[in-house]
Amino acid sequence: xxxxxxxxxxxxxxxxxxxxxxxxxxxxxxxxxxxxxxxxxxxxxxxxxxxxxxxxxxxxxxxxxxxxxxxxxxxxxxxxxxxxxxxxxxxxxxxxxxxxxxxxxxxxxxxxxxxxxxxxxxxxxxxxxxxxxxxxxxxxxxxxxxxxxxxxxxxxxxxxxxxxxxxxxxxxxxxxxxxxxxxxxxxxxxxxxxxxxxxxxxxxxxxxxxxxxxxxxxxxxxxxxxxxxxxxxxxxxxxxxxxxxxxxxxxxxxxxxxxxxxxxxxxxxxxxxxxxxxxxxxxxxxxxxxxxxxxxxxxxxxxxxxxxxxxxxxxx
Amino acid sequence: xxxxxxxxxxxxxxxxxxxxxxxxxxxxxxxxxxxxxxxxxxxxxxxxxxxxxxxxxxxxxxxxxxxxxxxxxxxxxxxxxxxxxxxxxxxxxxxxxxxxxxxxxxxxxxxxxxxxxxxxxxxxxxxxxxxxxxxxxxxxxxxxxxxxxxxxxxxxxxxxxxxxxxxxxxxxxxxxxxxxxxxxxxxxxxxxxxxxxxxxxxxxxxxxxxxxxxxxxxxxxxxxxxxxxxxxxxxxxxxxxxxxxxxxxxxxxxxxxxxxxxxxxxxxxxxxxxxxxxxxxxxxxxxxxxxxxxxxxxxxxxxxxxxxxxxxxxxxxxxxxxxxxxxxxxxxxxxxxxxxxxxxxxxxxxxxxxxxxxxxxxxxxxxxxxxxxxxxxxxxxxxxxxxxxxxx
Ligand SMILES: Cc1ncc(C[n+]2csc(CCOP(=O)(O)OP(=O)(O)O)c2C)c(N)n1
Ligand code: SF4
Ligand SMILES: [Mg+2]
Numbered sequence: 001x002x003x004x005x006x007x008x009x010x011x012x013x014x015x016x017x018x019x020x021x022x023x024x025x026x027x028x029x030x031x032x033x034x035x036x037x038x039x040x041x042x043x044x045x046x047x048x049x050x051x052x053x054x055x056x057x058x059x060x061x062x063x064x065x066x067x068x069x070x071x072x073x074x075x076x077x078x079x080x081x082x083x084x085x086x087x088x089x090x091x092x093x094x095x096x097x098x099x100x101x102x103x104x105x106x107x108x109x110x111x112x113x114x115x116x117x118x119x120x121x122x123x124x125x126x127x128x129x130x131x132x133x134x135x136x137x138x139x140x141x142x143x144x145x146x147x148x149x150x151x152x153x154x155x156x157x158x159x160x161x162x163x164x165x166x167x168x169x170x171x172x173x174x175x176x177x178x179x180x181x182x183x184x185x186x187x188x189x190x191x192x193x194x195x196x197x198x199x200x201x202x203x204x205x206x207x208x209x210x211x212x213x214x215x216x217x218x219x220x221x222x223x224x225x226x227x228x229x230x231x232x233x234x235x236x237x238x239x240x241x242x243x244x245x246x247x248x249x250x251x252x253x254x255x256x257x258x259x260x261x262x263x264x265x266x267x268x269x270x271x272x273x274x275x276x277x278x279x280x281x282x283x284x285x286x287x288x289x290x291x292x293x294x295x296x297x298x299x300x301x302x303x304x305x306x307x308x309x310x311x312x313x314x315x316x
Numbered sequence: 317x318x319x320x321x322x323x324x325x326x327x328x329x330x331x332x333x334x335x336x337x338x339x340x341x342x343x344x345x346x347x348x349x350x351x352x353x354x355x356x357x358x359x360x361x362x363x364x365x366x367x368x369x370x371x372x373x374x375x376x377x378x379x380x381x382x383x384x385x386x387x388x389x390x391x392x393x394x395x396x397x398x399x400x401x402x403x404x405x406x407x408x409x410x411x412x413x414x415x416x417x418x419x420x421x422x423x424x425x426x427x428x429x430x431x432x433x434x435x436x437x438x439x440x441x442x443x444x445x446x447x448x449x450x451x452x453x454x455x456x457x458x459x460x461x462x463x464x465x466x467x468x469x470x471x472x473x474x475x476x477x478x479x480x481x482x483x484x485x486x487x488x489x490x491x492x493x494x495x496x497x498x499x500x501x502x503x504x505x506x507x508x509x510x511x512x513x514x515x516x517x518x519x520x521x522x523x524x525x526x527x528x529x530x531x532x533x534x535x536x537x538x539x540x541x542x543x544x545x546x547x548x549x550x551x552x553x554x555x556x557x558x559x560x561x562x563x564x565x566x567x568x569x570x571x572x573x574x575x576x577x578x579x580x581x582x583x584x585x586x587x588x589x590x591x592x593x594x595x596x597x598x599x600x601x602x603x604x605x606x607x608x609x610x611x612x613x614x615x616x617x618x619x620x621x622x623x624x625x626x627x628x629x630x631x632x633x634x635x636x637x638x639x640x641x642x643x644x645x646x647x648x649x650x651x652x653x654x655x656x657x658x659x660x661x662x663x664x665x666x667x668x669x670x671x672x673x674x675x676x677x678x679x680x681x682x683x684x685x686x687x688x689x690x691x692x693x694x695x696x697x698x699x700x701x702x703x704x705x706x707x708x
Contacts, residue, residue: 044519048384056528064524069516072526073383073410080377084340084370084384084392089517091339091368092390102519120380123373 003042006201011039015067022065023057027230029220029237030054030136032194034107037134038068040201041208043103046089048082050112051075053143053222054136076116078106079124079133086129103208104131110151111141114177125184125213132207135177136220146225150175153245154296155289156277158225163280168289173296181215182251188214190250190259195238199248199259206252219246227276239271244301249308256308265301268294318496318563325456325488328495329395329421329481330355332463334365335503338419339390339510342370342378346400347433348485349423353395375400379407379418386416387525389515391467394418397485398425401439405446411478412447412541414525415513417470418478420448421463424586424637425485426672434673435485437585437638440614441646447541449479449548450615452585454571457495459483461565462612464498467507468555474547476513482614484587486673502562545616552613569618571610572625574600578607580688581626583651584635585611588669588676592635595681606685611647619654626655629662631691633684637670644701663691666701680705 004010017038024031030053038045046069049055055072058065073081082104092098113121113135121133140158141147147160154173157163161170182189187210192200200218207214219240221233228236240246241260245268248260269290272278281289323331330352333341341360343353360369370385372378378394386392396404401422411418422443426436440450451466453459459481466479483489498506514523529537549569556567573593575581584592589610599606609625611617626632634652636645643649648666655661667684670676683704691697 046388046516046519059524059527061527061529061533064527066524067522069519069522070524071384071387071516073380073414074406077377077380077407080372080380081384083372083377084342084381084386085388085516086384087368087370087381088340088385088388088390088392091366091385092388092517094368095339095366097390098517100519102517119373120377123377126373127370 006040006198006205014039017067018058019065019067023060024053025224025230027223027233028053029138029194029222029233032233033134033136033218033220036194036197036200037105037204040204041103043101043208044068045103045105046070046082046085048072048078048085048106050078050106050108050117051143052109052112054107054109056143075112077120078108078112078117079121082106082131083124083127083129086131104129106131106133108133108135109142110135110137110139111149114150114175122184125181125186125215128212130211130213132204132214132216134216134218136218138220138222138225139174140225142222142225151177154293155281157280158277168280168286178217182256185254186213186215188250188252190216191246191248192216192218193237193241193246193248194218194220195234195241196248196260203250203259225277228274232274236271236274239266239274242266243268243271244297245271247301247304249304256304258304258308268297318498318502320494320496322492322494323456324490324492325459325483326352326423326490327355328456328460329463329483330359331497332460332503333393334359335498335500336391336393336464336467336507337365338367338393340370340382340385340392341367342372342381342385342394344372344375344378344396344400346375346397348425348435348489349395349397349400349421352421352423352489375403376407379404379411382418383407383411383414383416386411386418387414387516389512389517391471391510392418393420395421395423397423398427398439401443402427405443408443408446408448410526413537415476416478417476419463419466419470419481420478421459421481421483423485423489424482432672435487436671436673437482437636440480440482441638443480444615444646447477448615449477450613451479451481452612452614453481453483453488454586454589454610455488455495456493459488460495460497461559461563461567464503464506465555465559465567468558469548469551471510472551473511473513475544475551477544477548482586487587496563498563506558506562548616549613549618567612569613569621570625571612573608573610575607575609575625577605579605579630580632580685580692581607581609581629582633582635582681582684583609583611583626583647585614585637585647588635588637591676591678592681595678595685599685604685604689617650617654622651623654623658626651626662627658627660631663631665631688633665633667633688635667635669635684639668639671648701663697664700665691665697668701668703669705674705676705
């Protein structure tokens with residue numbers, strides 16, 4: 001198959017499969033991610049979303065922003081739903097009732113992935129469906145008004161863990177879902193960021209070509225929930241990578257590889273200080289929390305470096 | 317011609333599913349359904365069906381997968397019991413709201429707490445408002461026949477709704493009965509090729525399924541579901557007529573037993589109807605005009621037809637194997653609603669029996685019919701709703 005080179009000039013000629021006019025907030029990270037993923041795919045895609053911001057804003061009443069087949073059935077079951085469609089595809093293909101090569105991709109929020117949809121996701125991955133599960137992680141239940149999820153970072157202020165005079169925001173560290181998915185021993189797991197579009201699209205391409213269950217976790221800035229500027233989605237996702245808050249790596253058949261190493265690892269406060277949800281951490285009495293966030297990031301980054309093969313090792 | 321066999325209810329329904337050969341089947345074990353899907357899984361393993369089986373991690377995912385698969389554009393089945401059906405609850409409404417003709421045998425089981433694996437109708441009655449068609453079955457033969465007809469009914473182009481086929485846990489699912497299987501090619505020809513409608517897998521004509529619908533349109537969507545339900549009765553009867561041609565067995569919206577000239581009767585679902593029919597016979601032998609009505613199509617409920625069948629009775633006992641705590645039993649609510657518009661209607665009482673697998677014995681039917689005789693004699697009843705067969 002002739003593939004479009006991952007160059008802006010060529011990609012700009014491709015049809016964008018999520019139309020403008022959807023009702024996500026301006027500057028939202030989620031639709032940027034959807035567009036990048038669909039641009040990377042050279043195959044027809046059937047998509048599925050769990051209930052959440054992307055879902056409620058992209059298909060309302062008689063209007064849809066999706067130019068590809070798309071289904072939403074509920075909040076907690078996108079993986080099982082698309083697994084059903086993928087299974088039907090295999091059944092019909094086996095019987096010669098369908099001949100096209102079709103790919104199956106979910107676009108789900110962190111709530112629908114880390115929390116309520118976790119069992120359904122884990123089950124679908126274990127069963128080995130040929131599907132790519134993409135989580136756009138904006139770190140809270142945004143659609144229902146910024147409630148904490150298990151993806152909400154430590155210290156963040158949300159409407160259910162508000163920073164108050166006694167409790168300074170969320171007291172638990174985020175669940176490391178990417179690692180948990182890698183522990184499912186599926187063929188491909190990756191973390192990506194829309195700031196690094198080429199890295200993101202390469203990962204999508206790779207994932208799509210691999211048969212079996214794939215999982216990608218993509219950071220998705222949400223200016224409403226993060227209380228940041230509407231034009232900062234790309235800047236913030238870049239800072240998330242450069243501070244190693246959101247390392248870009250992949251785990252392919254069990255081998256961990258860091259795909260983008262920041263030239264200079266920036267302090268995490270560079271990422272935090274642009275977001276209102278962390279504002280209270282900059283009060284003198286919460287300095288210990290900022291320290292803890294930095295320490296955790298440093299530790300996790302060290303662990304990732306240890307787990308990852310270096311390029312030299314790879315050459316061997 | 318068909319084949320006379322000795323089979324359990326689970327075995328018979330699994331056999332029907334083998335003959336129908338759905339494209340996708342999702343399964344999750346739960347007593348007393350488990351051995352139905354185990355049998356089906358061995359059909360898959362032995363290459364006796366083309367079905368892709370999905371051995372999911374919960375009933376919630378089973379129904380979700382059925383939704384994704386059915387929306388994809390093919391024939392889909394699953395089966396469950398009690399808590400499994402309860403866990404599917406949210407997705408039952410999604411399946412019917414999306415108008416997906418999924419067929420699901422429900423091997424009726426009680427709900428916790430306390431935990432109990434035995435038969436009653438709490439599960440399916442709890443799902444009666446979910447927009448699914450419900451067919452109820454007295455024995456293995458009816459469960460088999462209803463399963464085959466369910467595909468034709470649900471997949472009918474004017475209907476496109478999911479269908480539950482209810483059969484009693486253990487009493488029917490695990491008891492061996494004499495029954496008849498139709499030939500494979502007869503079943504195949506009867507259910508016909510699956511016709512898809514707006515399939516998700518038609519990538520050339522992309523559709524969005526499952527939108528957000530706000531108050532400006534939601535009400536109309538729901539009325540459309542109500543309206544399609546009003547067409548179901550006719551389709552059920554048409555399909556039954558076709559089915560009679562291949563099987564010689566007659567099905568309607570409900571079965572009446574010695575009801576034509578009856579003065580008293582019981583209305584009762586599923587396996588207990590068999591026991592009650594024997595006692596109706598005994599009362600007839602004593603010269604008492606007793607009869608019975610056994611609903612088959614519970615959703616949509618055939619109100620006018622039931623009212624017509626019961627209107628000449630003097631007293632009727634509606635028997636529920638499920639309770640709506642703080643309310644009357646669910647079958648009673650329907651039958652009394654059916655009879656209410658009549659100027660002259662029988663006295664109606666409601667008995668709750670057989671919960672969590674408590675046996676429904678001939679003497680229970682006897683006590684009920686005796687009470688109806690007494691009501692007719694005195695024109696008075698002591699209480700509308702009462703539990704029977706209770707250990708005091
Ligand atoms: C069973 C169920 N529980 C709760 C909800 C309410 N609900 C809808 S969307 C949502 C949050 C979605 O969060 P996430 O998946 O992170 O997506 P986001 O909106 O942040 O993009 C919640 C709690 C629901 N729709 N269904
Ligand atoms: S609330 Fe956040 S995630 Fe939701 S549409 Fe707005 S920016 Fe996007
Ligand atoms: Mg979210």
